[in-house]
Amino acid sequence: MVLPMNTGAEGMEIALKLARKWGYKKKIIPKDEAIIVSCCGCFYGRTLAVISMSCDNEATRGFGPLFPGHLKVDFGDAEALERIFKEKGEHIAGFLLEPIQGEAGVIIPPDGYLKAVRDLCTRYNVLMIADEIQTGLARTRKILACDWEEVRPDVVILGKALGGGVFPMSAVLADKDVMLLHLAGVHWPVLNFLNPMIIKFYLKELKLLSLYGSVAFDEDFEAQLADNNDARLEVSLLARSPEQELTEVSNSIVEQVGL
Template structure:
């Protein structure tokens, strides 16, 4: 079979089923084109994208400026490794540190790599700057977190699917309830050798759980009091998704370490980064951490353009405005609904809670019907449907999507 041969949806799915590892359970749709807020399947059917590749495509599919930046750089120089300097990396480092207000950046490729990088830096800082005894550093994390699926990261997950039969697990993590300052303060007071607190400003994969107002600010103050690094995982919530450039900006919190990924590239190339000030980042010396592709010229060019698009097109403001409208319209419907119990979110990161068991297939069936009706979304944790469209969406498009969602839900009302 030629690699360019046109495939039907059925044929493409059959190929994945036969030759690919079964580590995902995708919706049965085969996409071949994307532009802005839309995607098309191989048969030519058009859909609204309401997942944005888990918030990687905040700037919309195939944004012409980002694609042009990638194409220009790919024709010139793609990779040197960090064995040599290249003429794009320093530009990117200066741009991204200024953009987010930090002294230094360590570039990587994927979100999970960036989380691993932050963990390593935090531990090394603890030993060399806080004088925690070697091998004793602990990092506080939150229950129902999602930071990736590497061996170390799943060691502090409580998702059975992510953990089962992948041990032995990495020690050094303390789990506490999310959105619970009392629990955080208790651990900080009673436990020795705490190096950091790793937290998602909004728990996306867990079902778009937005913490109480003041939680992030209070957590940062507790970390400062106990000389513990506040590490914000903004891989999904960052880059304008929640109505601010970063979700922590809603409470004017500056993390000690900031973890970015996904939309830092506009979804066209794997780029991630860890940002921190000099007193933290200086613990990393040559040979102690790295990546062949981290900070490559294409990644640098793409990320700079992707971040420029966010500001030039005022995507945070658009996310804030449309998010309020989306929740208002859904809430109006929910007040008379038997199938949906709640809508929650911030900016254009939202979710609805289906009035059914998290073991049921109702949310999945709703997403199948949404697909039939021209909108793509996906359940998370059984009975929750996450809605996260590209931030370039217009008000007219959003209202059209709200109509599709509500009309679809009506088909499931008892």
């Protein structure tokens, strides 16, 4: 599933929230005791949450107190990461890393590091969160930098290239068992771009998906809907439909407006 945002920092905040909520709901970490592990030399933005994970005094000076619930480990050191997992693993919800560190000076990890991280996260039941804001979408000649070691993270944050260097755009990607925890109580089936009918519907007419559950269309499509109350109603239901009803609703819209 995909949750679109505006900036990389916003995407990072969502990823941290997802990890904490998953930790409490799925891993059953005691209340308010979830830990996120990150790497020294990281750069995830300038918000209070992410500078709390920074080892850079220039980033943190004058902004305290920093947020609790963070541990740091050296980038590229899988053995150090395992030691932290062994010691604190029951309370660790996620491990956040850049596959290639950018702000620190384009630091490439040792061969096999990303696979080792994936194996450790699986073994200790920790979410692997890949910050691909700088490296994602073919900026390293692979769609994701994690693809160089054929690693599939649990959560991916995209940005920069997603907006073509022009628009502020980011996105958080995760499977349903993680993403829907953050969206508890609200159905967001439109964000499941794996559904072929939604791909057709989205690419042809959908111009804007509002995170408040509304959708906007271009003028031609609005005109098509103007004299069709049933289709208009079903468009409004699209963003609120439970997943099992998604195909039926979208098929009906497609038939009624002749897409």
